[in-house]
Amino acid sequence: MPSINDLEIYAQENHVPIMMKTGIEFILELIRNQAYTRILELGTAIGYSAIRMAKLSTLIQIDTLENDPERAQLAIANIAAERLDTQIHVFAMDIAKFQTDRLYDLIFVDAAKAQYPRYMEQFRGNLAKGGVFVFDNLNFHGMVEDPSLTENKGTRQMIKKLRRFRETLMHDPDCLTQFYPEVGDGVAVVGLLRK
Numbered sequence: 611m612p613s614i615n616d617l618e619i620y621a622q623e624n625h626v627p628i629m630m631k632t633g634i635e636f637i638l639e640l641i642r643n644q645a646y647t648r649i650l651e652l653g654t655a656i657g658y659s660a661i662r663m664a665k666l667s668t669l670i671q672i673d674t675l676e677n678d679p680e681r682a683q684l685a686i687a688n689i690a691a692e693r694l695d696t697q698i699h700v701f702a703m704d705i706a707k708f709q710t711d712r713l714y715d716l717i718f719v720d721a722a723k724a725q726y727p728r729y730m731e732q733f734r735g736n737l738a739k740g741g742v743f744v745f746d747n748l749n750f751h752g753m754v755e756d757p758s759l760t761e762n763k764g765t766r767q768m769i770k771k772l773r774r775f776r777e778t779l780m781h782d783p784d785c786l787t788q789f790y791p792e793v794g795d796g797v798a799v800v801g802l803l804r805k
């Protein structure tokens with residue numbers, strides 16, 4: 611049975627972006643403090659964060675979406691090995707095609723960074739009363755502050771979009787945003803005043 615530690619090592623060796631240590635600790639603390647039980651995760655990767663979250667309580671139910679079929683399969687295997695398959699449901703599909711009328715206390719967004727504004731639009735109706743969105747990687751390894759850290763054109767486009775999204779979150783009168791630049795790779799907790 612792979613342990614949490616094995617998953618961390620696998621992710622590192624195979625360049626799978628899983629949440630940074632302070633980021634995952636932060637989100638676990640948030641779930642504990644708020645007693646959140648209904649979670650939607652966009653971007654399963656290998657199931658690392660979903661497993662960490664599900665282990666907090668048997669009452670926690672997680673729907674998690676991953677559009678890379680190989681990663682989704684690996685996540686399903688990792689989740690089964692932890693015997694968490696009654697708590698975590700992996701949907702191997704394009705996020706844009708996922709539709710549900712379920713309500714979630716926490717919508718954790720860790721998928722394609724350029725799509726963050728679209729994800730927020732798509733799922734704002736699924737946020738339960740008192741629920742929040744959490745967005746990961748809003749610093750994108752310091753590149754949002756300092757785009758000269760990358761020469762890659764696609765990455766530069768993406769970080770420009772992330773920067774714009776960050777500004778929107780801070781200034782949108784419908785959003786209550788707390789941005790934690792020092793947590794993980796930059797995490798924002800966003801509540802909605804109107805849906």
Ligand code: MG
Nearest residue numbers: 629720746747
């Ligand atoms: Mg991430």
